[in-house]
Amino acid sequence: MTPTLAVDGLSVRFRLRDATVHAVTDLSLTLHRGELLAVVGESGCGKSVLAHAVLGLLPANATVTGTATLHPDGAPPVQLIGAGERQLRTLRGRYIGLVPQSPATSLTPVRTGRALLTETLRVHGRLPANADQVAEEAGLDPHDLDRYPFELSGGMAQRLATALALAPDPGVLLADEPTAGLDRPLVDHTLDLLRRRCDAGTAVLLITHDLTAARRVADTVAVMYASRIAEHRPADDLFAAPSHPYTAALLDALPDRAFRPIPGHPPMLTALPPGCPFAPRCTQADDACTALPTTTHGTACHHPLTPAGAA
C-alpha cells in the first residue's frame, strides 16, 4: 500500500552566527491512511522541526535536504521539500493540516473563533454553517466561537486550533503537542478525537512529549533522540519491550514505573558526537558505540535489548 506521506533521508540544519544546529538528521518514516504515528522525545530533540519542515514553514536560515512525498487521494504525488510557496499554499490545510503547538501565539487576536472557522470552511469548499458542528466535535462549546482568542483559556484556544485544523478534513494531520496545557479529561478527549479521525481514514502524526498520550492512541511510535530516530516500532511492542536503551530509560522515568531520571543530559544539537548520540548516557555502551549504529528491526542501536527479529 502506498503511504500517504513518505519522508526519506530528511535532514534540517540551522545556520547560526557561530554554529550549525543539527535539528533533524537522516530521518525516514512513512505514514499510511488510518495510521496514528506518535513521535516522542525530550524537548529540543527536533520533533517539531520535523512537522514544520514537511509543511515548508521553517525560517530562512534552515537548510533542508532529503524528500517528503505526499500522495493525496486521487491526485498525483507531490514533493513537499523544495516546493514553492504558491504550491504549498494549495496543500497546507486542505491536504496536510497542522494543529500548532501554542495556539495563543498562532491565532490572530483581532478575529473571533467563528470568523476564523467560517473562513476556513469557505476557503476549503465546505459550508460555513457547519462551524458549530466542527467546534463541538473538537470539544469547544459553539457559544465560545463568538469570543476572541485572548478571551479563551489555554485549553479552549487549543480546541479552537484543533477545530480549525480539522475543518478542511485533510488526509494528513500533523498535531504538534495538541494536548499541552490541557487537563487529563480534555487530553483524553483530544486524543480520542484524533483516534476517531484516524479510524475514519486520516493519517495522523502526533508529536508529543507525553508517553502516556502516545500509549493511549498510537499505532506506531517513533522515539527521537538528538535529531535522529532511535526506535520506530508498533506501539504495543515498544511499550511492552523497548528495544533501544534510550526508550527503556525514558519509560523508566515515568511516575508509574521507576520514576528515575536518565543520568546526564542530551548532547547539544550544535555539537553532536560522531557515534551513537546516546552512548555517553547508556549503560550498554562499549567501543562499538563510537560508530553510528544502523537501523535494524526499527532500532538504531549496536546492542538492542530485544532479540533481533523480535519486532
Add this chain to the structure above:
Amino acid sequence: MTDRPGLAAHDITVSYGRHTVLDRVSLRVEPGETVGLRGPSGCGKSTLLRVLALLHRPDHGHVTLDGVAVTGARHTVPATTRIRIGVLFQNPRSAADPRLSLTDLIAEPLRAMHRPPDAVATRVAELAEATGLTTDLLRRQPHAVSDGQLQRACLARALAHHPDYLLCDEATTMLDASTQAHVAAVITDHQHRHNTGVILVTHDPALIHRWAHRIIDWPPTGT
C-alpha cells in the same frame, strides 16, 4: 491550633469581578510533607496557590505562616517573609525574564536579599550542579535553551533561598518524562535536607500518587 508550624490558607474567598473563583477554601501544608492538590481545569487551583504565595490578596480569609497571620499582598508583606515561599509555575517561558542570562535569573533573588557577590556565585554554582545546568547553558538567555532547561533554571531560582515552602503549579506538565523525574528528585532532595513543605498541583494521576504524601480533591476545606 494557629501556632502549629505550616503554611495555611483559611476560609479564602476570591472574586474576579462578579465571578467568584474561590469560595471559602482552606488548605494547609506542614514542614516536610508533600500535599497533592487535584481538581478540574479552571477550578481556581492556581489562584489559591497565588494567595498562598502572597502574590494575591484574598477578598476574605487570611494566610498564616507558622501560625502568624500574613495579610496583604506584594508590597505590604515584607520580602523576608515572602522569600520563605518558593513558587514554580507551569510555563517557564512566561515566568522567566527573557533578557536575563540563566545565571542572572537564578542569582536575582539572592541579589535582591543583598547577599555578597561571592556567596551568590557559590550558591548559583551549587544550584546549577543540582539541577544539571552546565556553564555553557548558564551563560545563555531563555530563548536559547529548551523548555526543560529553562524550567530547571526556574527551579534553581525557586530553591535559591532554601524556601521553607515550595508551591508547584503543574510544574512538570510541559516536561518530558526524564526531566520530570529529575525535577521531582531535586525537589525531594531539598525537602529531605531542609524539611520543606511542598504543595503539588497536577492533574496527572500517576504523578500525584507517586509523589504526594497526602492527596486532596478540590475544593479543599481543611486546615
